[in-house]
Amino acid sequence: MDHWPTTLPVKVPSTALFTDQYELTMLQAALRAGTAHRRSVFEVFTRRLPEGRRYGVVAGTGRVLDAVASFRFEPEMLDFLDRQEVVDGPTLDWLATYRFTGSVRGYPEGEVYFPGSPILTVEGSFAECVLLETVVLSILNHDSAVAAAASRMAVAAGDRPLMEMGARRTHELGAVAAARAAYVGGFSATSDLAAGFRYGIPTVGTSAHAFTLLHDTERDAFTAQVASLGRSTTLLVDTYDVAEAVRAAVEIAGPELGAVRIDSGDLLVVAHEVRRQLDELGATGTRIVVTSDLDEYAIASLAAAPVDAYGVGTQLVTGSGHPTCSMVYKLVARADGDDPEAPLRPVAKKSLGGKLSVAGVKWAARPVDERGVAEAEVIGTGEIPEELADRRLGVELVRNGEPVGAEPLSAARERHVSAREGLPLSARQLSRGEPVLPTRYLTPLA
Amino acid sequence: MDHWPTTLPVKVPSTALFTDQYELTMLQAALRAGTAHRRSVFEVFTRRLPEGRRYGVVAGTGRVLDAVASFRFEPEMLDFLDRQEVVDGPTLDWLATYRFTGSVRGYPEGEVYFPGSPILTVEGSFAECVLLETVVLSILNHDSAVAAAASRMAVAAGDRPLMEMGARRTHELGAVAAARAAYVGGFSATSDLAAGFRYGIPTVGTSAHAFTLLHDTERDAFTAQVASLGRSTTLLVDTYDVAEAVRAAVEIAGPELGAVRIDSGDLLVVAHEVRRQLDELGATGTRIVVTSDLDEYAIASLAAAPVDAYGVGTQLVTGSGHPTCSMVYKLVARADGDDPEAPLRPVAKKSLGGKLSVAGVKWAARPVDERGVAEAEVIGTGEIPEELADRRLGVELVRNGEPVGAEPLSAARERHVSAREGLPLSARQLSRGEPVLPTRYLTPLA
Known part of the structure; x- marks a missing residue:
């Protein structure tokens, strides 16, 4: 999977204003008080998983690296902050040359996490670290929520491929990140062209009901589609009568027809009927794709049905009931003074x-x-402790301001499979329950 | 409220790839079949409101106008579509000169809607209209979900101001759109600097717990903040002991202290205690801001508490349980042939x-x-019918490809207040129920 060299249309020139105002006013007050340069460590963690969830999935780490690298206050942004009197002159001067020079360690993308897991640890001066809070949390909270839903759907789908089709249900750029997170969580493809363009995720799609309605008859529509997209295309068979549509589809495309798609009705019943009909018509290799309001439970309920692939939209991009994680970014240690060698309290x-x-x-x-x-x-x-050292989690992501943790998205996707497979079997249960691993603190709670 | 002339960092150069692949494959097949230029009308509507909701709120219309205007296939995008073999050469040629030349009518931004309301009507050739489906739905489904939650919170808050603080809980660009939608729905300000930059929404924010923890004592932190941000600032009083913090806050800032913020605990109890303490200390003008996991129900439950303003995050940007709307974009009429004057079927x-x-x-x-x-x-x-003509909903938004419906965001915000006030009183009930207006079709269902 290649990463396209161009960054249009989903990269923004700077991430520095994806920031809550209080990060900047804290910076101003700390600069004036002489405390802004105290060495500090912030930690991203969550106090709990969404209710009933067995594990969390870290996603967005690669996007965090991009966001930190492009966190720069351009002149127009400084003008805005000045005109709006968000911060004073000395703070604007400090922001004008802002570059993150600290270090970030964290759980690598695709890893699973639990309540209390130190998902990301950001170390540097208070000033340089506090500014990153909002954008780091935006990315991790959004992307991890989608990846967690994707992972559960992947468990439910087993070997059958999952296609992400939720762009129309979420913010247009959130959709691109959602397609990326879904890929990390186990989806194979996306309908979102921008996600293919930006991240090289395989894209899919053939036709909607509108295409059938545009034509004078359903047969006209099928003929037009097969003429243009070939016999291996997927024909949508539920605009009028499904059985008639399946008959017409095989007549027009022949038994080489790639797939039929069902987007409404009782999918369990209809899938069985369509499979029987396809087989009777000799189209034994024609696959069945279903796409109607699926979530992990609906996917699981179709496990015994003759379905070959699932397209998932709304429930995926909205985290299947949990559209955000509750990750926070908290100061956990800091020096008493400016000396970079001062011990951390x-x-x-x-x-x-x-x-x-x-x-x-x-x-x-x-x-x-x-x-x-x-x-x-x-x-x-x-x-x-020595006996835990080889089971240590977390890798170096940024060293002295330089991103060192970049990796292909496929690495995160593969890591997630191994991480999930390393969990107790109850991780595969979709029902509500406790996290599959207990969190144990070797240090007394502060 | 001014609209900042610059567009960094939240405008993207083109919206054309925020599109599901099937829009392009349908285009290809229709171009080849000779049906792509049939005059067509697509309609955005929703079959139902989220369960229990009394009304919906249209938001994102202004962003739709921007998205249509910047829907252009740049050379890099065409190269991508070519290399990935998404569509064929003739289709790429057609896309290269794509400009929407059709017309759009719709409910103006801030208007309320109900099941079946024709929220947006897009008319032009099939080819030019079908391409807009994904991005139009992304924007309206996301923004309207946030605006609906904002409106309910505004009803619950009454005259007390609401501040949007959810950037960290949602995609970083979704957050900017969410702040905008929240403003339409009745919020007064946002913590998100990018939303201030892009849309001129007033921004707010002072400090977080990290600022207190950075300093050797809470008093040091308060002293630093007041020295830098002035006595009118908001001091966060729940890092250690609230009563001690309030005492220190008034001692340091004087009774001119602008506000104190409470971010944890039983807000109802704590707000009463803090109010009493502030009054005893002579800080009768110091306001109380609360910000802990609020939704419309929590806000309503604080109606009798001495709270002056609310900061809302997670539940706002995730639509308070309904993070997306179920709006769809459906072909409702089309001509039988290419003649632009042909009647619509x-x-x-x-x-x-x-x-x-x-x-x-x-x-x-x-x-x-x-x-x-x-x-x-x-x-x-x-x-x-003549008797309904003066109560007609919907305005012209795009005429022959030219946006004509642009307006300041404040107009949408004001329109929403009037639209909601025109509904039956039950629209103000937060409890679950039926839509406050029945949908009546004067035409038999097809």
């Missing part, structure tokens, strides 16, 4: 009423039992 | 199993009773 919010955090810079490891199955998500601060 | 999908459409080009009107309250969403084809 663990810090955490302490107020009552929930939203507690665990102070300190963390490591995480996922030990396995004798069969190689993961046993727990173990999290600690300080030195990692 | 109503068409509709007829298959069993739901997903039925009503054929024909529609008008819609919303008659009112003697008190001026809307009575029904009346939809028909053909000539609109």
